[in-house]
Amino acid sequence: MNHATFPVHQDADGIVTLTLEDPEASALVLSGKLIRTLDETLTTIEQMDGVTGLVLASGCKRVYIAGANLKEIDALSDDELNAYLEYGSKTFARIAALPYPTVAAIDGAVLGGGLEVAMHCDGLVALRKERPYPVGLPESGLAICPGWGGTQLLPARINPADAIRQTAIGKPMKFDEAEQAGLFNAVVDDADALPTAAKDWLKASANDEPVKQRIASRRPRSIADTQTEQVREALDGDYGDTGSTKAVVDAVRVGLDRGFVEGVASERASLISLRNQPAARERLEAFFNKSK
Numbered sequence: 001m002n003h004a005t006f007p008v009h010q011d012a013d014g015i016v017t018l019t020l021e022d023p024e025a026s027a028l029v030l031s032g033k034l035i036r037t038l039d040e041t042l043t044t045i046e047q048m049d050g051v052t053g054l055v056l057a058s059g060c061k062r063v064y065i066a067g068a069n070l071k072e073i074d075a076l077s078d079d080e081l082n083a084y085l086e087y088g089s090k091t092f093a094r095i096a097a098l099p100y101p102t103v104a105a106i107d108g109a110v111l112g113g114g115l116e117v118a119m120h121c122d123g124l125v126a127l128r129k130e131r132p133y134p135v136g137l138p139e140s141g142l143a144i145c146p147g148w149g150g151t152q153l154l155p156a157r158i159n160p161a162d163a164i165r166q167t168a169i170g171k172p173m174k175f176d177e178a179e180q181a182g183l184f185n186a187v188v189d190d191a192d193a194l195p196t197a198a199k200d201w202l203k204a205s206a207n208d209e210p211v212k213q214r215i216a217s218r219r220p221r222s223i224a225d226t227q228t229e230q231v232r233e234a235l236d237g238d239y240g241d242t243g244s245t246k247a248v249v250d251a252v253r254v255g256l257d258r259g260f261v262e263g264v265a266s267e268r269a270s271l272i273s274l275r276n277q278p279a280a281r282e283r284l285e286a287f288f289n290k291s292k
Helices: 032-046 070-074 078-096 113-118 150-156 160-169 175-181 191-205 209-217 228-234 243-258 260-274 278-291
Strands: 008-010 015-020 053-058 063-065 102-106 109-111 123-127 134-136 186-188
Touching: 008 032, 015 032, 015 191, 032 078, 053 063, 053 191, 063 113, 070 278, 078 113, 078 260, 102 113, 102 191, 109 113, 113 150, 123 175, 123 191, 134 175, 150 160, 150 243, 150 260, 160 228, 160 243, 186 191, 228 243, 243 260, 243 278
Parallel strands: 015 053, 053 102, 063 109, 102 123, 109 134, 123 186
Antiparallel strands: 008 015
16 A cells, blocks of 8 residues: 655755655644654655665744644544554654664744654754744643653753753743754754755764764663753752643653653653643633634
8 A cells, every 4th residue: 555755855965855744734733644644754764775864854834843733632532642642652763763863954833742753853953033933842831741752852952950841831942042052953044054954964963972872772862861960950840730740740750760761651641641631621722712
């Protein structure tokens, strides 16, 4: 059976650019369809010869990835949601299992699951725009929590205490804040320069120790691999006592003690539980009504 795939282009240096897109939508969001198509596309890429690196790009002019399709998620039963989240995790893990450097070429808002997908890449190269766009994990603002590794990935890239706090309260950064925090490996001011900058980063990073460690481990760089003492110290901070803030802190603690996969499993269980609680129901309904 033939399945749809995203556009893929391999240049003369062996670098493959995979462009996420949804021509039927005004903004690119993570949906079951997008995840399945990404899964099929990664199968295609794994079968290609001579690949030296991967650029994960977005074909949406408005955003990079605006997060998950919350209406789709909300319509699922608990068992269905667990399967959906597990499938997403397995698909994104395929990016982190590739045997060559990977980079996300970010050119607009990147939120929630969108940032989680991007952080499965080794590097983040971003476009600075005249109007700063949001970057972060807003789930706790809806009284839920990340479900695809955000609690494990963001504190490995920026100051752990800041990452945990921002995730726990669900407050995304503006682009300038994210840049200052050191989230991006490179930044460009010209949209036309972004593809070249992403490829240049790939070429320069092939022998970087974090990239070599990721290739050897076949999983994304997370708190289980880096800054573990800083993350442990950050857990002593006061991040509030709501269900969502506790879920974030618990997932970080599990990830430190038992590894990335278990940390993501903790997120997943908390997300499924939290989305049924009164606080989440109220905020999600308000979000849906505002989106109409």
